[in-house]
Every structure is written in C-alpha cells, then in structure tokens.
Amino acid sequence: MLRAPIKHCRNCGAAVVYRVPDDGDTHPRAVCPACDTIHYENPLNVVGTIPYWGEQVLLCKRNIEPRWGKWTLPAGFMELNETTAEGAARETDEEAGAQFEMEGLQSVLSVPRVGQVHLYYRARLLSDQFNPGPETIETRLYTESEIPWEEIAFKTVAETLRCFFEDRRRGTFDVHNIDLV
C-alpha cells in the first residue's frame, strides 16, 4: 500500500500546505491553512503468522497485487481495536481459512523504505484442511527443503521463514528483530 500524498485537510477539506509546524516539530507535515489541523503520516503494521503442521509450513499463493501468483505467509494490515496477535490470527483466518492455535512472536521487521513494520507469530495448525479466501489462489504445506525461495513474495516473509527453520533446528525460539534497509 503506497499512499498517495495528502492534498486536502481531513477536517475541513481545504488544500493543505507542507511545512514544519511551529510547535517544536522537526519534520515537514501537511498543515491546513484554514483550520490549522496538522496531518501526521506514520508507519503501518503488517501482522501475520507462520502456520506449521509437523515439519511443514503453510504458504498462500497471492491472488492480489503486488506479487500476484507469488507465495506468502498469511498477513495483512493491522486494524484499529485489535492487538498484534489478534490481527495476525484474523489474517490467517481470512487468507487461509486455517484452524490453529496462536503461539509466540517470531519476528519484528522494519521496512523503512515503505514505512512498514511486520510482526509474525508462530501458529500451530490443528488441521491440514484449509479454506482460502478471495485473496488466495491456493494454499500448500511445504517442508523446508520444498520452499520455493525464488517465488516468495516478500523479503519479510523469506527472513521470517529462515529464522523460524533455524530456531526449530536449534530447539529454541527467539524473537528476531530485523531491519530490511
């Protein structure tokens, strides 16, 4: 989701100007010359899961842009009024129609180029039957050696899968904080 620039005030509709506000701020913001509203733009959180079934992980083939037809973990934009884990569970239900139990946080990845932070949780699958939603062409369970690394949609997903498999070999799971710059 690349965001179009703010052109008009969300409060009164007047055309905004870009300047550093007089309140001690250090960043230029969209400021309304009519009603003085300052419009902040901040990073978005993407929340998702690594659903696993024994030695296998569940991937979803994307039915939406960007990266249509590439494989991803179930994930999407966090909504207001939910926790990071609740959002991750919601996306896993919406995109894969999976039955699962949420486990610990696996990765926190900053992607400053696009203004995003991604958070992935492990999710233990309770069934190998899925009911993918409209954003998913198909779901499939992959062992580590079967993962189509060249067909993974996003670097955040590849990094999360890598640290998940590493931790599993090691026998302990840590939270991995990764900057993709």
Added chain:
Amino acid sequence: MLRAPIKHCRNCGAAVVYRVPDDGDTHPRAVCPACDTIHYENPLNVVGTIPYWGEQVLLCKRNIEPRWGKWTLPAGFMELNETTAEGAARETDEEAGAQFEMEGLQSVLSVPRVGQVHLYYRARLLSDQFNPGPETIETRLYTESEIPWEEIAFKTVAETLRCFFEDRRRGTFDVHNIDLV
C-alpha cells in the same frame, strides 16, 4: 494522540461517507463519493528506550499533555523512513539528550483501546549527563527501589520497567509481548 474522525477526502476535499467498501473489505471506512478514495486508519507505533546506567534507569518528567508532570521512559511516535530502533534512538536523543548505545528489543505492547503498539529497546548509557529537550521538565536516574510507580505516566512504561528489572535479576533478557486490554 486521539485522532479526530476523517470528515473530508485527502485527495479531493469532498465530504466522505462511512461504509464498507465493495472490494471485499469487512470494515467500514471513510470513502469519498467524488473520487472513490478509500481512507484507512491503522494503529500507530510508539518507540522508545530503557536507558540504563549501572543499576539505575533514566526517567523523564513529562512537560507535555497527556500526563504532564508524570514520569516516563523516552518514547514517541515512529516516523516514516526510520526503523523501530532508529525511532527509539531519535526519541531518546530528543527527550533526554542522552549519550547511549542501543541494545536489544525488550517489549512489544499492544494497546488496542487507543490503537497503538509500543516497542521499547534497552539502551546502555555512556554518560550520566543529560540535556533534556522541551518535552521534558527534568531527567533523573532511579534504582528499581526508587521508581515512583504511582507517578509513572503510562501502563506501557510500568510494564516495560517491570519486565526489564525482572530479566536483569534473572540474568537473561527476552522480548516481552504484552497485550494491555
């Protein structure tokens, strides 16, 4: 930062209507009847540090609302084009004027009631001299037993301090994922 509702389209300035978009979305959004722009509102990230000097941690007395005069860890809203750790370091510089070295992620706290996620990093202080910015009345180093728990500005800060001191007693630091619901 409680956000005022979106009344006008950021693209064309027309008055928006609230409805569930026709694209498979499940949440009501502010939609522009003139240019069809859909306006999403998502949680904000607050990033900060636990600056420590030997047995002591650095707290800042707030010179801004909310919670003017209460004690907090240095933290603030994450900006576009920075990582979570870069944002946490920037806020520590702006609010405390501290010299420090960034360490690992300590806490990831969801606060769905206000649509926020807070992330705190440990920061090893390199000096006990500080230069607080305009948002801070004063800075002070506290040992665990001196912490003014009743005068801590936010529950996110209290929880982060508690897990930091617990981990330090235990001799290992973990990332703590906490939901404040």
